Amino acid sequence: METSMNETQQQAKETVFRAPDRGDLQATATVDREVRRTVGEARVADPRIRCNDINVYYGTAQAIKNVNLDVGHNEVLAMIGPSGCGKSTFLRCLNRMNDTIDGCRVTGDILLDERNINAKEIDVVPLRAQVGMVFQKPNPFPKSIWENVAFGPRIHGLARTRAQLDEVVESSLRRAGLWDEVKDRLDKPGTGLSGGQQQRLCIARTIAVQPEVILMDEPCSALDPISTAKIEELIDELRQQFSICIVTHSMQQAARVSQRTAYFHLGDLIEVGATEQIFTNPQHKLTEDYITGRFG
């Protein structure tokens, strides 16, 4: 399977993982571990989504502290960090999925198309069609494959007749790389597919409503390496049309698929920058510790 990667990503792939405590490692990070302000360029020119001063509270405990971050057009932003650092929480803010959690409070502005989508008066239903989400554990509806993909376009009125829906289903499944495998069993239940196929079905379901941003919460963590490779290929293709934010535990995956990477640590955004810079030349000592495997 040929993967089309550019030069810099190829480079990053080869130099991403450095074993801890190698004698010849030059410690290049300069910012001290106690410093908690964001290092690097959190802002981009002409962002797709701009987040200002995001704070998330679960009851009284604060999970995200004063995060400012931009997501650019047609780019993949990877969010990495140790478990419990708030990456998934931050991701869920971007399509207001935190609303479904009792006791969760999100403050700050999230600007999408110049509108603050964190405001109470925003209707989250079209927002979630605009900002789609793929979850960690594949969760296809217990209905047929066709119904899984057609549900979204139908309820939003993007396709009405059976012919239109068929077209949408086929194009979404093709883009997700699943069409050839399921085209003659579209009426079979979606839950009867393998893990990797289910996740691609969920991706097809998400892109069927034609979102502008896709959020992916550790999409490959429950999958085998071959399915993972297929999905990473898919992410690279989707990048040409959408903006993608991907939360991942695997630094190699972040290096493979993303252009920008953000490192979270215990609720703080520690460092943001171009992927190859983060992985070869991090500025913050905490980032360097995480990258080199000293913890995490």
Add this chain to the structure above:
Amino acid sequence: MSNQILPLPRPVEVINTGLGRRRAAERRFRLYGVAAITLALIFLVLLFISIIGKGYTAFWQTQVQMEATLAPELLDIADPADRNQVMAANYGAVMKAALRQAFPEVTGRAEQRQLFALVSSGAEDILRQRLLDDPSLLGQTVSVWVPAGGDIDMVRKGHIDRSLPESERRVSDQELAWMDALVQQGRIEQRFNWQFLSTGDSRSPEQAGIWGAVMGSFLTLAVTMLLSFPLGVAAAVYLEEFAPKNRWTDFIEVNINNLAAVPSIVFGLLGLAVFINIFGLPRSAPLVGGLVLTLMTLPTIIIAGRAALKSVPPSIREAALGVGASPLQTVTNHVLPLAMPGILTGMIIGMARALGETAPLLMIGMVAFIVDVPKGVFDPATALPVQIYLWADSPELGFAERTSAAIMVLLVFLLSMNALAVILRRRFERRW
């Protein structure tokens, strides 16, 4: 002193010594389980044997063949084509004449009264129907099979002991002699008692049927189901998915759980006070019975519905919300279909309880002696359990066997409802 003579036992050896006791305890527990099930099954079998043993004879009816002359002067009919005249005619006289003809040696009023009791008054309906169907029979002699009188029926079925001395018997020796004569002539038979399954209640047991009560129960349950299912499911969905979690909703939940435990007669009193006295709905109507039973079944459906909705995994909801479905679309398209098996089970349990309830129906008047089979929800009706109660109270022997037969019909009803529940569950079950 520090020498250990015996080595410390290994943990595995300690475990092995205790194994015997543990295995024995498990065997005992399994025995208790099997014993409990066996006991329950024994009682169930005893129940069925006693009910079916007493009730199966009600499905057979002793019939007597009589030659009846439809003499126009006895019937007082001038024009057989006139329906009113045919309906109002005196068929009793015809039957009496037929009996006198069969036993010409009978004289004396007391003896004749006994003779006329050989045949049930239902014979008149049969003759009337014959003449309605074919008016040309007027003046002719027809051979009809008519139901025998109640006492003769009981003797033929063995419920009245012939060997007792006459003073201890309901039937006199003379009646037995007539019956034996008819048997010898081959004019007495046992036939399947279709009347039991197709007519309403009656004062004479050989004419009493269960159909009125069956229709009454059916109409009442239909009203109950049509009202309680949508209301219960909607309430469960609202409380589980949409209602904010605060003190009020906790209070409501506690109250719903309490309502499920309220004695059913209280609902009957409520029905009497509100539906009959305040709203002025007709007494004894299946509509009122259905409303009262709805109130009784709602808590069961709401509780079962909430449990079923809670058991749907949250990942399904998240997936639907993530695609941009509104909360209502999420519930109706995804959560509710998955929760259906549990909701349906709750509904069938509620319906089965409603079918067997007598107390609330007594309070709203469905205890009256209703002869006609109800046709709509506003007609006066009675219900199966109430009918059983009324018949159990009646002194005639014929009603004793009919009580057990009615219980059999009720059990068949219940078993079919449970079978339906199992079928519906299988159909709606999904794996995820």
